[in-house]
Amino acid sequence: MKIQIKNARLVDPKNHRDGVQDLFIAAGKIVALGSAPADFVAAKVIDASGLILIPGLVDLSARLREPGFEYKATLESELQAAMRGGVTSLVCPPDTDPVLDEAGLVEMLTQRAKAQHKAHVYPLGALTVGLQGLALTEMAALRQAGCVGFSQAETPIADTSVLLRALQYAATFGFTVWLRPQDAFIGHGGVAHSGALSSRLGLAGVPVMAETIALHTLFELMQSSGARVHVCRLSSAAGVELIRQAKQKGLPITCDVGIHHVHLTDADIGYFDANARLTPPLRDQRDRSAILAGLQDGTIDAICSDHTPVDDDEKALPFAEASAGATGLELLLSLALKWVEDSRGAVSLTHAINKITAAPANLAQLAAGDLAVGSAADLCLFDPSARWQVNAKSLVSQGKHTPFLGYELPGVVCTTIVAGHIAYARAGSHDAAAVK
Numbered sequence: 001m002k003i004q005i006k007n008a009r010l011v012d013p014k015n016h017r018d019g020v021q022d023l024f025i026a027a028g029k030i031v032a033l034g035s036a037p038a039d040f041v042a043a044k045v046i047d048a049s050g051l052i053l054i055p056g057l058v059d060l061s062a063r064l065r066e067p068g069f070e071y072k073a074t075l076e077s078e079l080q081a082a083m084r085g086g087v088t089s090l091v092c093p094p095d096t097d098p099v100l101d102e103a104g105l106v107e108m109l110t111q112r113a114k115a116q117h118k119a120h121v122y123p124l125g126a127l128t129v130g131l132q133g134l135a136l137t138e139m140a141a142l143r144q145a146g147c148v149g150f151s152q153a154e155t156p157i158a159d160t161s162v163l164l165r166a167l168q169y170a171a172t173f174g175f176t177v178w179l180r181p182q183d184a185f186i187g188h189g190g191v192a193h194s195g196a197l198s199s200r201l202g203l204a205g206v207p208v209m210a211e212t213i214a215l216h217t218l219f220e221l222m223q224s225s226g227a228r229v230h231v232c233r234l235s236s237a238a239g240v241e242l243i244r245q246a247k248q249k250g251l252p253i254t255c256d257v258g259i260h261h262v263h264l265t266d267a268d269i270g271y272f273d274a275n276a277r278l279t280p281p282l283r284d285q286r287d288r289s290a291i292l293a294g295l296q297d298g299t300i301d302a303i304c305s306d307h308t309p310v311d312d313d314e315k316a317l318p319f320a321e322a323s324a325g326a327t328g329l330e331l332l333l334s335l336a337l338k339w340v341e342d343s344r345g346a347v348s349l350t351h352a353i354n355k356i357t358a359a360p361a362n363l364a365q366l367a368a369g370d371l372a373v374g375s376a377a378d379l380c381l382f383d384p385s386a387r388w389q390v391n392a393k394s395l396v397s398q399g400k401h402t403p404f405l406g407y408e409l410p411g412v413v414c415t416t417i418v419a420g421h422i423a424y425a426r427a428g429s430h431d432a433a434a435v436k
Contacts, residue, residue, distance in 0.1 A: 001043050001421060002026045004036065008048035008381065012055065012371040013354035023053060025377040028420035033373060044422070048381055051414060054353050055369045056088025056119075056378035058360040060256050060304040061232060062329055064090075064121070065398075066109065068097025073309040073398040078329065079118035081397035083424035085330040086380030086413040087305075088119050089361065089368045094126040095153035101126035101137045103145035110146045118423050120378070122366065124151040124178055127166050133157040133184075136166055139175055148364055149230065151178040154279055158184035160217060167227035176365075180232040181214035181239065182280070191320045193266040193283040201272065203320055206281050208236040215242045222251055230363060231255035233306060235280040237290030244299040254363040255299075257291050258306035259328060259335045263342075264288070264403055274315045274322035276403045278306070295355060296347065302360040305332040309399020327399040331390065332356060333382065334409035341410060377420040386412035 003025040010021050010033070024032040024040055031037055062082070065073035082090060092109075094100035100109065106123050113121035125142035127150045129135045139150055150170060157163040170177045187210035192198040194205025215231070219242075222229055234240060234255050243255050260278055265285050269276045276282060294300040308325030315322050336352045361369030368378055390407050392400040416424040 002040060003044045003046065003417070003420070003422075004042035005046045005048050005053060005381065008051055008053035010053050010371055011350060011353050013350045014358035014370040015372055017371065018350055023371065025417070025420050028377055030371060030373055030375050030377050033371070046381070046415065050383070050385070051381050052384050053371070053379060053381050055357040055371055056380050056416065056418065057086050057332055057356050058364070058366060058369050059087045059090040059307065059329065059332060059356075060302055060360045060364060061258070062087070062090040062092055062305060062307040063095075063309065063325075064092050065309060066096065066112070067105070072311045075112055075116060077396065077398040078307070078309065079113065079116045081327070081329040081395070082119040083416045084396050084413060086333050086382060086416050087329055088378035088380070088416065088418050089122065089366055090119050090329075091122045091124060091148060091364055093151055093153040094124050095131060095155070099126050099130050100124070100147070101129050101131075103138070103141045106142055106145040106147055117421070118418060120368070120418070122146070122148045122364065124149050126150070127152050127177065128157065128162065131155045133159060133162055136162070136169055139169055140173060143173070143175060148366070149176040149178045151232070154180065154182075156182045156184040156214065160221065164221050164225060167221050167225035167229070171225050171227040174228070176228045176230055178230045178232055179218065180280070181211045181218065181234070183210045183213045186210040186213060191277060191281065192269060193281045195266065195284055197266050197269065201269070208238050208283070208287075211236050211239045211280070212242060215239060219246055219251060222253065228252040233258045233261070233280055233304070234291070234300060235261055235283050235287065237287045240290045240294040240299055244294070247299065254301045256302040256304050256360070257295070257300050259303050259332055260306065260326065260403060261288065261291055262295070262303060262339055263335060268403055269319070272319040273403070274317065274319050275326060275401050275405060277319055277322045277324050278326060279324040301363055303332070303336065303355045304360070305329050307397075309397055310401050311399070315401045325399070326402045327395060327397045328402065329397060330395055331402065331404060331409065333380070333413065334388070334411045335404070337384065337411040338409055377417055379417040380413060381415040382411050382413045384411055388412050
């Protein structure tokens with residue numbers, strides 16, 4: 001379909017573009033900006049006056065819960081949530097059931113995702129068989145099947161010799177290893193940040209050194225192997241400083257942070273609110289301040305939703321027994337805009353949009369995250385002046401649990417376009433009739 005989006009404010013951090021311009025789509029690609037190409041006749045014209053058009057969001061951590069955990073969520077429900085949130089590309093961890101440690105399982109997941117005709121799904125393959133930290137997977141075969149990297153999800157490898165071999169294997173083929181920095185033993189079984197609040201509440205703590213010890217070990221193994229590593233969901237001030245130093249030394253390392261840690265601290269646990277039971281745990285204000293500084297100076301490359309839908313029964317338990325996780329796909333854009341609002345001018349809209357579009361696309365090596373002519377027409381059109389309230393009815397994800405329940409957030413997605421077709425149009429919006 002040929003589509004013209006007119007009068008939109010285009011914000012494209014990768015190409016340093018921010019201004020009102022028309023955009024033209026044909027054959028799934030952006031074919032022109034400003035003026036229509038010769039002989040272009042739009043089948044659909046969207047008047048986006050007062051709206052902002054950005055590249056489709058790229059989310060580096062979204063659990064879709066298939067295969068194996070369909071009682072928590074399904075591909076259909078979570079990809080629809082992605083469309084509501086303007087997320088057009090997402091990376092999913094390998095901790096499904098069965099684990100994504102064989103090429104056939106990866107191919108099955110990607111084919112099922114493609115059949116939904118919604119967001120592009122990029123799986124991470126398991127680094128070790130069954131995520132057990134013992135035998136390495138056939139990474140080359142998994143990459144050929146569609147994996148963009150290799151991960152242990154939430155299961156650290158206790159045997160550093162196995163991790164070293166995995167990094168050496170990955171380095172040989174130029175693969176990126178995605179690891180969350182968590183010592184296998186320190187903090188094991190903890191449910192909250194180790195500090196005054198967890199002690200007062202009687203909750204088992206996860207100390208910051210669980211993250212920093214893992215990072216120190218990882219840096220040594222990277223220097224030995226030459227592997228490229230992406231650190232997932234950094235959570236502490238000490239961790240941010242270690243990543244900053246590693247980058248200054250030239251280590252090939254990138255990192256992200258979950259959107260929850262941009263806004264919240266362990267104080268948001270309140271009276272044992274299981275919705276704030278997350279992995280890694282929410283830490284204190286000093287850690288949050290360091291994360292904000294790291295996002296500003298480029299130490300932290302990207303922000304992800306850390307979308308982890310959890311069913312009602314698993315969140316209805318006492319805090320220490322409740323399952324960790326929160327829904328995030330539909331909140332990622334709005335919480336990034338809230339970050340801009342809360343900064344009172346310290347964070348620009350372009351900077352925030354970069355952290356959820358071009359920057360994650362670049363580190364995951366995806367052809368996404370920009371509005372250049374010739375790029376795939378994966379787009380998000382939103383109303384910056386509209387606000388919405390987070391509640392169970394407003395979320396289409398099967399997971400209804402988030403620490404932000406009851407919050408009023410800025411930014412409402414009007415239209416999500418994937419590969420040139422309108423995959424979502426908000427009911428009552430100017431182009432709702434375009435969705436058949």
